[in-house]
Amino acid sequence: MSGRVGDLSEVQETKLEQFKTNVADITKPEHDDYYFLRWLRARRFDLPKAEAMLRAHMETREKMNLDTIIDDFQDPEVLVKYFPGGIVGPDREGSPVYIDPMGNADSKGLMRSVKSKDILKWRMKFSEKLYRETLPEMSKQAGKRIEGMVYIADLEKLGTRHLWKPAVDLCITYCKLAESNYPETMKSIYIVRSPKIFPVVYKLLKPFIDEETRKKIKVLGNNFQDELLKIIPPESLPVHWGGTMQDEDGNKMCPSKVCLGGEVPKSYYSQEMIIPDEQQLIQSSVKHGSRIDIPLDVKYPGSIIRWVFTSQDSLQFGIFYKDNEENKDVEIMAVEKYNSHLVYEDGSVGCVKAGSCEY
Numbered sequence: 001m002s003g004r005v006g007d008l009s010e011v012q013e014t015k016l017e018q019f020k021t022n023v024a025d026i027t028k029p030e031h032d033d034y035y036f037l038r039w040l041r042a043r044r045f046d047l048p049k050a051e052a053m054l055r056a057h058m059e060t061r062e063k064m065n066l067d068t069i070i071d072d073f074q075d076p077e078v079l080v081k082y083f084p085g086g087i088v089g090p091d092r093e094g095s096p097v098y099i100d101p102m103g104n105a106d107s108k109g110l111m112r113s114v115k116s117k118d119i120l121k122w123r124m125k126f127s128e129k130l131y132r133e134t135l136p137e138m139s140k141q142a143g144k145r146i147e148g149m150v151y152i153a154d155l156e157k158l159g160t161r162h163l164w165k166p167a168v169d170l171c172i173t174y175c176k177l178a179e180s181n182y183p184e185t186m187k188s189i190y191i192v193r194s195p196k197i198f199p200v201v202y203k204l205l206k207p208f209i210d211e212e213t214r215k216k217i218k219v220l221g222n223n224f225q226d227e228l229l230k231i232i233p234p235e236s237l238p239v240h241w242g243g244t245m246q247d248e249d250g251n252k253m254c255p256s257k258v259c260l261g262g263e264v265p266k267s268y269y270s271q272e273m274i275i276p277d278e279q280q281l282i283q284s285s286v287k288h289g290s291r292i293d294i295p296l297d298v299k300y301p302g303s304i305i306r307w308v309f310t311s312q313d314s315l316q317f318g319i320f321y322k323d324n325e326e327n328k329d330v331e332i333m334a335v336e337k338y339n340s341h342l343v344y345e346d347g348s349v350g351c352v353k354a355g356s357c358e359y
Helices: 010-022 033-042 047-063 077-082 107-111 116-142 165-181 198-208 224-231
Strands: 086-090 096-100 149-154 186-192 217-219 295-298 304-309 315-323 328-338 345-350 355-358
Touching (some): 010 033, 010 047, 047 165, 077 107, 096 116, 107 116, 107 165, 116 165, 116 328, 186 224, 304 315, 328 345
Parallel strands (some): 096 149, 186 217
Antiparallel strands (some): 086 096, 295 355, 304 345, 315 355
16 A cells, blocks of 8 residues: 555554544644655654654754745845756646756855855745645646655756765755655656766765655656656656747746756855954864854843854854753754855844853
8 A cells, every 4th residue: 555545554544543643732733644644654654753753843843934934034036046946847647847957056156155054944945835835736736636746857967066065965954854854745756867977976865865765766868858758748848858848938948947057156155144354253273073162141131142153164053051050051053064164154043031151
């Protein structure tokens, strides 16, 4: 049995009902069997693992403000114009088809123009819109429930420049976020125009891609257009990928639907970053593998801690409150990796109460 609505074994039915009971304290009325089965399939109907996965997701929703991210997060212009990818149309079963010409990505240019965490938020916003807007709309059009999308990765022009470590690290971070928070999003994955370097790239990412997702990956050969047309009607596929779709101006790659990426103009570099007078910054040396603590005394509740920093290499950064009564550090902002050697990192956090903290 597939583990989907209408195709469940007796054991799967029983586990579904038990799962809904186990997580009733964190779910909402709009969460239906389709929703619950996503998490169960992702953990092969292992109830404790599925529950742990869903509870971790709910914590991430709160930390990243995913409930309001569609309205609250403003799309950085540089990502809209230069981050490759886009939905072109439905496949033959009504599922959205997403084409990603990732070989055109200017990873360095993008990461020098916008913070890594904002790139991640932008992709999380896409996933939220997919589930809250795109899939429901396509379900109406198809007259049935559409649960996932077809993903086509065009690796033409993919090369060693894409193995730049900060970009690889960011890609891995996103893979982890996507797998943990949006399971069963991919209906199928097709790799086209793969270069010789593809096995190296896949080896780097494979450990962070769920086994069930890996099973959906198909690497197509030179005859990929015919293979894609078996699942996608020609009118839903741009000419460049084997279909008949093209823009009004005759462009066969349909940039009106698929952002083609390209080199990011230097005018975008650090445009959204706070760049302070470096003479105002305190300089510290931190050996590889070691840490430095900067203590602060917060005298009044409601105060705001603001930071701006840069570094010669990527580093990890977090904020902790010192609980003197229990003699322990309480995490206020989780430790995360920052590519602060590329752009200045700036941010702030509100302090609920007075006391001592360190970051």
